[in-house]
Amino acid sequence: MSEEEEELGTELIAELYKPPALLPIAPLKDPLLYAIETFPVTIIVGETGSGKTTQIPQFLYKGGWTNDGSQIAVTQPRRIAATSVSARVAEELGCQLGQEVGYSIQFEDVTSEKTKIKFLTDGLLLREMLVDPLLKRYSVVMVDEAHERSLSSDILLSLLKKVLRARPDLRVVVSSATLDAEKFLDFFAPDDGQTVHSKTKVDYETIVSIEGRTHPVDIFYLSSPTNNYVEKAVDTALLIHNSEPDGDILLFVTGREEIDDAIDMVADRIADLGPSAKKLQPLPLYAGLSTEQQMYVFQKADQNTRKLIVSTNIAEASITIDGITYVIDTGYVKLRAYDPVLGLERLNIVPVSKASATQRAGRAGRTRPGKCFRMYTEVAYDALDDATFPEIQRSNLAPVILQLMNLGIQNVVRFDFLDNPPSALVVRALDLLFSLGAVDAYGRLTKPLGARMAELPLEPMLARALLNAPSFGVLSEMLTIAAMMTLQGTAFVAHDGNNKQLERARSRFAVKEGDHVTLYNVYQAFTNPAVGKQSPQWCRENCLNYKAMLKAVSVRKQLRNSLDRMGIQENTLTSSDAIRVGGMEVTERVQRCLTTGFFAQAARMKSDGSFVAVGGDTVLWAHPSSLFFHRKVDWVVYHEIQESKGKVYIRDLTSVEMEWLTEYAPEYYKVKQR
DNA sequence: GAGCACTGC
Structure with missing residues (x-):
């Protein structure tokens, strides 16, 4: 873990600290233990600051739920939460982290034989189910933050419902925000005619509510709607600054562009404030910033200065900042939507849900009473959805379906989802998995190919290309490229918006074959003991994100281990493979290998520099x-396609020969030609 | 021609 991350962690611990005996949950200890003893499923409705995440596992531990040698699992949607909460609980129990209390996240397993309470990401518990489908090592599984409806927590809850049928002794605790409790209750209620001991919903599960312990937040609405919420929000910030007592301001907008706009507007307006007036310091906050740039929001402002943090949704749950007294909520958020017809992702600006609005307002009341100014009317608030649209209904489902099949779910269409994904998403995903050879014509997972693809922590197309790498003699190269792809474009980072400098840095690694090999070069240079030396300084000089590069190193190591376990190594190259690839340059073999995974994402550049997808008429840019933003090329395969402001962009491009497409995916292209 | 909301294995 980097120093910065640790600082973020302690930040969170400080935030969470309340003497356990004074927490609102303390008097509920016995009722809670009774509920969990009695009912297989307990839904906990607990507001922020109730102490549910830190205290319930301790109640269970002290209540004897681990005496038979089993463990208590507590899942979190984010790595930072798993690590910081486990540190808190270890301290409260007076043990060393990794002993009785531990955590497990990708790349880091801080648990031991002695561990009784284990915090882990929900995605990792899903992975554990591959080797332990009935979760036999756990007596209780607590799924925290289930109301966020993340892809993996949704899937986890469905699987837990199944596991309960085989394991009546298992206890499931679901922690949720107020508005969705009934939904979870209904979901876990045994269906009529099933074998859950003919119990009714009433004696099968229960809801326990815990009060929050945050300070009161006064909510203010607009009296009439605005058509420019960013401008209105800036007006409001200035109004707060000029008329309200001390306390920093947190303003929620949807993305980087709005953040820049808002900060420019504020800069213009504070020029009018006069030199003697109290200062207002606008600070941007979004995930794309480097860790250093993000740290500014945690630093105490200068004397006589008020911070105005202009943030994306990252400040809603992922990052917690001390000293916020005022929240301005524009009422919008950018959400991903997957278009199964065009097979591309869109980022749509949509109104937030009531749950989101509540969470945002709560950010003003963490240390003292606060105020929240909503840039919409009360009527508009009443019309908001209760909860955020579940991720499973707006994602590319190919990775999820592959994983479910590998867990032995034969018929994904009949799987018991909390909310069913639209059938078009399921069909599209199955089509893709079929064309990649992960699923056969009967809709069954293929072995070993499909199963191996599912085991790799990569999207199916990339997994397929990586598994083909030995036959091209480029396993080492493809491991690096796959690891770099998981960074999703975060390898390069501009210093203070200096894009020219960034482009110069990128060009130092660039090669004509395209972005994949360029990123390969970046990794090679970073890890070369004579060049990058894996040092933060070298990254800074080359506009690279140090933390991201370290992640690539970890991912590559993990992928290498997975392939080793599968018995896949470079020397598994067969003699016919060797003949086929003999005499080819390494780069060409890499290009060909990428084609075997990404053949379905091919496009050709037209004379005007735009692209047209194979078998389609969508104009792509x-x-x-990408290197091919400026350079000419003919055919390419691309890693990602995304629409933004009405234009469809393809990212991470590699040039290929048209013949390779039909050579490596004859079935796919035969069908398309008809 | 000009740009990734946020997570995670």
């Missing part, structure tokens, strides 16, 4: 971060 190389993303400005």
